[in-house]
Amino acid sequence: MTYIAKPKVHHPSLQRNAIGLTRRDYEGAITTLCAGCGHDSITAAIIQAFWELSVPPHTVAKLSGIGCSSKTPAYFLREAHGFNAVHGRMPAIATGAGAANAGLMMIGVSGDGDSLSIGLGQLSHAIRRNVDILYLLENNGVYGLTKGQFSASADPGSTSKKGEVNTMEAIDGVLLALTLGATFVARSFSGDKAQLVPLIQAGLAHKGFAFIDIISPCVTFNDHEGSTKSYAYTREHQVEVVQADFIAPREAITSEQDAGTVKSVMLHDGSWVTLHKVADSYDPTDRDRAYAYIRERQKVNEVLTGLLYIASDSKDMAEQHELPDQPLAGLPFEQLCPGSAELEKLQARFR
Amino acid sequence: MSQINDFAFKIATANGTGSASANGLIMQAIFRMGVPVTGKNVFPSNIQGLPTWYEIRVSKDGYTARTPHFDLMAALNPATYATDVAEVRSGGWLLHDSTWPLDETLKRPDVTYLGVPLAEMCNAAFKGVRERILMKNIACAGALAALLGMDTGIIKGLTREKFSKKPALLDSNAKAIALGFDYATAHFDCPLPIRLEPMDETKDSILIDGNTAAGLGAVYAGATVGAWYPITPSTSLMEAFKGFCQKYRRDEATKRNRYAIIQAEDELAAIGMVIGASWAGARAFTPTSGPGISLMNEFIGLAYYAEVPAVLFDVQRAGPSTGMPTRTQQCDLLLCAYASHGDTRHICLYPADPREAFEMAVHAFDLAERFQTPVFVLSDLDIGMNDWMVPKLAWDDGYRPDRGKVLSAAELDQAKRFYRYLDVDGDGIPQRTLPGVHPKGAYFTRGSGHNKYGAYTEDADEYEEVMERLARKIQSAAKAVPAPVVRKAAAPTTLGLITVGGCHAACMEAIDVMAKDGIALDYLRVRGFPFGDEVHEFVRQHDVTFVVEQNRDAQLRSLLMLETGAGVAAFESVRYYAGFPMSAHHVIAGVKAKLERAA
Known part of the structure; x- marks a missing residue:
């Protein structure tokens, strides 16, 4: 059995958010992933992020492809519609859903196999279209459900559990997203919830394609020495270059702003993301310099994390298509069908 | 012997020389004379330079199937002279550009040659290479108008309508038509025995191609999301949808669109977008052809199993693989009926002409939402891209979309x-x-x-x-799918004929011809899958049922055998699948051959 319903019993003392819901109201079924799986930590961060934002769960659509990561939407927001697409093809479902109902808040969860191999094309084109979705790539460098093959994000020189050495270059989701014109690019670590929660919140508020590559160690097949996606390796090599704080629209910005190291960017819904630059020379609003800096630090085996790039003034897919405020799916038929008189008139053209 | 309003002619040109506008002018002029007419565009998978033909059949009896017997050939492409000369029926006419002498080897004693110095006249009358080439085709139309007895008033009216906003083009076109018309009148005995006379048979009809009609149907059905990857011969369906949406779904005041058309990165994504949009509540569709359906298979299975509506237009072309992209076939019947791995079965609709393409487009969205499943509309290149004369489209303003069991x-x-x-x-x-x-x-x-x-x-x-x-x-x-069209023979018969889609025109004509020869056939055209009771009964009621279709492997017969349980002995297969639309003579020859073998 891989589906276990979670009992919905609330302890009366559980803290409630602005719409009166507890954290439990943002949970889903009990996870069936391995104990200690990085993905479960990400699920916990997602739950906390949505709870803190007081989003009504049913206004969210959660989508995924196929693989361990893609199972996780079952484990959060039980009152949100979910869509488990075919392998690597969640972006197309999200694109269609976004066109039909631009008002849906969409979160997509994918993995490195789903996104960087079979689904590389769809991911690329969803980025290019700037579909309004928060897209999480739960990156463990390995195929878990089929028991331990390298994925496209495995670093050259890293070894599999059985000792094989990967000889090919890795496809880096962050560099890919920057190259393709993504408007929100972040990297994080499943073991760093404090960093992850505000990134998720900012990604949800961002209008357009928000991409977060999250190193999420696979405890069963890729947590050994020789792996560059293990807990130990990531803890040792992670360098937070930009720490992002998310500030909801209704809250005032209270934190002290040091002009040299802090930058505030207003998002489309009026919320703010405050970026604390840990590295002095880094500019998260300069795509080319961000790319160059990440590449440079990769050469010395640093895994840069944080909100690495943001462009808050881009047009998302719905705006590019000039869609009305009311979702296409909800438009009354009278506004869609030209009617018989018009058909009669039109047919003069065909005589 | 004169053939009034009952002949066929063919115009041979090269791709990219503007022949489409001249061909359209001739078709429309005949149509406006009230004479039933159909046109078949035979074109290459190419943008410029390769040979292309346009076949026009005039039929006072209203037969619209392709005929391979040409009374007249306008041979304007030296590259294809030899084959074009060979295709003229004995006693027929060949119009050619006499600016240059015709090779003696191309002369046939049983054909009358009509030389018109098209290039010479156009070079003298027009400036610039492009205009001279374009106007040659128009001048040829002028010559044909004189030779076939077209109404010059109608032609003038058509050019005025077409170029009302481009006076320079109107002048050139009028001049070119006159050049050809006057030359033919002065040099030949016009009109020829094959000629037109006004009738009153087209006033309730239109000339329209199936892709335009289907795109319009999607607009009328209230489809708001279209996702696609360009592929011949379905591309013009989405272009039509886009054009109609720009006309009817654009709010200029707010600068907002009540539609979204997404050009996907491939067909896999296109169907994914349709499924995503349908899941979110929009009416969504994708137009494609066989190769696209092959790519969409995995997602089609998901939509079937997860029960998500989707509408797919498969404008079929000759396969397998890339096949012949600009030739027609009915080769995806089995593919669509059972698309995707695992146990699946899909609702399919089979229009026979553009009018049905319009109606079935609307019906497809209702069925997809009512049954929460993918629905295929299987048209083909002949229906999709050729201009057909069909009764005017009708719309019931009382229509409301059947959204199925969607809970509010x-x-x-x-x-x-x-x-x-x-x-x-x-x-x-x-x-x-x-x-x-x-x-x-x-x-x-x-x-x-x-x-x-x-x-x-x-x-x-x-x-x-x-x-x-x-x-x-x-x-x-x-x-719930459209009921089959059934036409019983005048006398009781044990022979039946079943067909699908665009073969309808050829079958109706063939049945009429064979009836005169004493061969009586009951007729049924399937219009939807799964087959309804009428189809099962029809097969049971006849000793032998001829199955007429356009593919090599008798796919419709296979479907009938699988679905009705009737054995192979119950059917005789008649097939023509070389890429051109089916003609009555294919059906007649096929049926007669089988009957003779059985006798």
Whole structure:
């Protein structure tokens, strides 16, 4: 059995958010992933992020492809519609859903196999279209459900559990997203919830394609020495270059702003993301310099994390298509069908 | 012997020389004379330079099938002279550009040659290479007008309408028509024995291609999301949809569109977008052709199993593989009926002409939403891209989309609980909810094993229960798809003929011809899949049923055998699949050959 319903019993003392819901109201079924799986930590961060934002769960659509990561939407927001697409093809479902109902808040969860191999094309084109979705790539460098093959994000020189050495270059989701014109690019670590929660919140508020590559160690097949996606390796090599704080629209910005190291960017819904630059020379609003800096630090085996790039003034897919405020799916038929008189008139053209 | 309003002619040119506008002018002029006419564009997979032909059949009796017997050939492409000369019937006419002498080897004693110095006249009358080339085709149309006895007033009216906003073009076109018309009148005995006389047979008809009609149908059905990857011969369907949406769905005041057309990165993405949009509550569709359907297979299975509506237009072209992209075939009948791995079966609609393409486009969206499943509209290149004369399209303003069992927020509020795949009222169709509407409506859409409550399962009984219901659901659509068209022979007969789609025109004509020869055939044209009771009964009622179709492997016959349980002896297969539309003579020859063998 891989589906276990979670009992919905609330302890009366559980803290409630602005719409009166507890954290439990943002949970889903009990996870069936391995104990200690990085993905479960990400699920916990997602739950906390949505709870803190007081989003009504049913206004969210959660989508995924196929693989361990893609199972996780079952484990959060039980009152949100979910869509488990075919392998690597969640972006197309999200694109269609976004066109039909631009008002849906969409979160997509994918993995490195789903996104960087079979689904590389769809991911690329969803980025290019700037579909309004928060897209999480739960990156463990390995195929878990089929028991331990390298994925496209495995670093050259890293070894599999059985000792094989990967000889090919890795496809880096962050560099890919920057190259393709993504408007929100972040990297994080499943073991760093404090960093992850505000990134998720900012990604949800961002209008357009928000991409977060999250190193999420696979405890069963890729947590050994020789792996560059293990807990130990990531803890040792992670360098937070930009720490992002998310500030909801209704809250005032209270934190002290040091002009040299802090930058505030207003998002489309009026919320703010405050970026604390840990590295002095880094500019998260300069795509080319961000790319160059990440590449440079990769050469010395640093895994840069944080909100690495943001462009808050881009047009998302719905705006590019000039869609009305009311979702296409909800438009009354009278506004869609030209009617018989018009058909009669039109047919003069065909005589 | 004169042939009034009953002849065929063909215009041979090169791609990219502007011949389409001249051909359209001739077709429309004949149509406006009230004479039934059809045109078949035979074109290469090329933008410029390769040979292209346009075949026009004039039939006072209203026969619209292609005929391969040409009374007149306008041979304007030296590259194809030899084959074009050979195709003229004995006693026929050949119009050629006499600017240059015709090679003696191309002369046939049984053909009358009509030399018109088109290039010479156009070079003298027009400036610039482009205009000289374009106007040669128009001048040829002028010569044909004189030779065939077209109404010059109608031609003038048509050019005025077409170029009302481009006076320079109007002048050149009028001049070119006059050049050809006057030359033919002065040098030949006009009109020829094959000629036109005004009739009153087209006033309730239009000339339209199936892709335009289907695109218009999608607009009238209220489709708001179209996702596609360009592919011949379906491209013009989305272009038509786009054009109509720009006309009817654009709010200039707010600068907003009541539609979204997404050009996908491939067909896999296109169908994914359609499924995503339908899941979110929009009417969504994708136009494609065989190669696209091949790519979409995995997602089609998901939509079938997860029960998400989707409308797919398959404008069929000759396969397999890339095949012949600009030639027609009915080669995806089996592919669409059972597309995707695992046990699947799909609702298919088979239009026979552009009018049905319009009607079935609308019907397809209703069926997709009512049965919560992919629905295929299988047209083909001949229907999709050629201009057909069909009765005017009609629209009932009382029509409202059948959205199926979609629960509203109010209904969900009242409901105790909602289970996505529960057969609540015994018809095999579960209730559906849309995302973002109500907390009680949430469920997980998945292509993995699920039970009737929508939960993941690997349990044998739970899995089978859902699969059995799905089989029942699709079978029940047999009563909802368009009923077959049946025409009984004048006298009782044990012989039947079943066909599909665009073969209709050829079959009707062939049956009329064979009736005169004493061969009586009852006729049935399937219009939907799964087949309804009428189809099963028709096969049972006849000793032998001829199955006429355009593919090598007798796919319709296979479908009939699989679905009716009738054995191979119950059928005789008649096929023509070389890439051109079926002609009556193919049907007649096929049926007669089988009958002679049996005798």
